[in-house]
Amino acid sequence: MTTMGLQTISSTSATRGDGRSFIKWAGGKTRYADQLVAAAPPYEGCYWEPFMGSAAVFFELRPSKAVLSDANPELVACFRAVAQEPELVMAKLDQMPNTPEFFEQVRRQDPEELELHDRGARVIYLNKTAFRGLWRVNRKGQFNVPYGAYDRPYYNRRTLLTASKALSDAEIREADFDAAFKNSIKGDWIFLDPPYIPEGGYSDFKRYTSGQFHDHDHERLAEAMWEADKRGVFLMLTNSDTDATRAIFKGFNVHRMATRRDINLQSAKRSSWDLVFTNYEPKAHQEELTLF
Known part of the structure; x- marks a missing residue:
């Protein structure tokens, strides 16, 4: 086993030093943040990201008002x-x-x-x-x-x-996702990137906290989304491309997004698709979006 020393600790490279997260997170959207932001709704209120992870979309979007939260303390x-x-x-x-x-x-x-x-x-x-x-x-x-x-x-x-x-301009909370729905108002945008519904391999890594995110949590999430939709809150959700996902979030606009799963040990299984659900039509026609 190779032993690494202190010389590997920091980097001062100026390459891509702006607009990205300082950590990588399993299932994070760093590679696709620009495409997701390109499909943002015409929101005028607060940006909410209740499954913070690496907050890749937040760093790409740079909203003037934002609440970031996660259940991982x-x-x-x-x-x-x-x-x-x-x-x-x-x-x-x-x-x-x-x-x-x-x-x-x-x-x-x-x-x-x-x-x-x-x-x-x-x-x-x-x-x-x-x-x-x-x-x-x-x-x-x-x-x-x-x-x-x-x-x-x-x-x-x-x-x-x-x-x-x-x-420094964002509010950072430790909270379950439902807090964002309880506090969001008309004109806000909630971007949701929860632990994915399992489809095998990488998707089974879902114990990021002492609890797990189960099917009933996805169903609870879908219910909260419909309630927020009634209040005029803009919604975008990413999740796995499975029959269960389509069934739970049925009724929302759905798009497919080509992705890559580096966490999968088998290279042949790293290429896959995500589903992107919205309660609005993206500002660009879906065929014109690179990944949709």
């Missing part, structure tokens, strides 16, 4: 740390060696005993050094992904500082 703490204390987060990361031994120490830490910037650095460190960048916890909420032995920077300074600036 560590992810929320990380985003708050980057928003409030980016220099401290980066300084902490600069002290964290990329070795199997140190990884095990960090993995066993109780995050609730850490300062905010330490907690944020821990999430970024584990995201960059764990196997395939997965975030998976057991029923006790303990991180249980093995070491990945990757020789790559923990952060790009320009990217992280740009993300910090964008996040």
